[in-house]
Amino acid sequence: MDAADPRRIEITAPPSRAGERIDRTLAAALPELSRSRLKALIEAGCLTSDGETIAEASYRVKAGQVFVLDVPPPAPARPQAQAMDLAVVYEDEAVIVVDKPAGLVVHPAPGNPDRTLVNALIAHCGDSLLGIGGERRPGIVHRLDKDTSGLLVAAKTETAHAELVRQFSAREIERVYKAVVWGVPAPTQGELSGNIGRSPHNRKKMAVLAHGGRPAVTRYKVERALANGNAALVGCRLLTGRTHQIRVHLAEAGHPLIGDPLYGRAHGKRLRQLGKRARDAVRAFDRQALHAATLGFRHPVTGAPCRFESRLPTDLARLIEALSNTP
Incomplete structure (x- = not known):
């Protein structure tokens, strides 16, 4: 184990650990870290081997395999009050x-x-x-x-x-998002599903996995085609709440969110087909085009139904307006 940098630890699996779960191997090598802490670090994408992220605690190790664990500094146990404007x-x-x-x-x-x-x-x-x-x-x-x-x-x-x-x-919460995506999904309404977990290739990303991960379901409906079919405004209803769920599901379907720095792919052809104003608006949009527009739940004390709606923020409304008028 190389602990020269206390935030990066290198572990080599001995022959006696071959075939063992990686969380058990790490627990034996790092008794100062609890197994639950190690599992959380693995699921957060902090463990790699030969440049590939190991995102499942049940991963089976090979004799002599080298793992690198990045342990972030602990966050303060108690967040401090900081006055900020809240809507x-x-x-x-x-x-x-x-x-x-x-x-x-x-x-x-x-x-x-x-x-x-x-x-x-x-x-x-x-x-x-x-x-x-x-x-x-x-x-x-x-x-x-x-x-x-x-x-x-x-x-x-x-x-x-x-x-x-x-x-x-229990999936009793109503959550509806507005997303602006590349292209127009077909069919124009449906359901996107697939287990979502940490990407084995990039620990900062989530991905739809053939094995492992957690079930995820997103229902979508195209509300408006934009930019002559090069983009669309899509309503997305979450049936589950996985990390980056809408972003991952739409990207997997070939319609990543405009402005998404993590899951968006180059859409040079579609971008070139936009008018100058729309093209400039897309290039200037500096975040994923996603807004949590509707939230509904039963009041946790009275049981009364509560439902709230939020208007599109200015930057997203301007993007949609620019894509609606492509010249």
């Missing part, structure tokens, strides 16, 4: 619904230790929020990617947190 859509004693802008990270993590939505919620709701559902992600029951805008609900009590988590797990 509060609804709030009571149990829940708060906010309209998150693109560019805002939901909770602290390596690389984003503060200035997150969690820090802002603590400042807004007070210290009573601390510890709800866990110290590091107080109040959080679901997430949006940093550059995805739109509606998010957080819990303000343990009771509300437990009930909202149950509703998410």
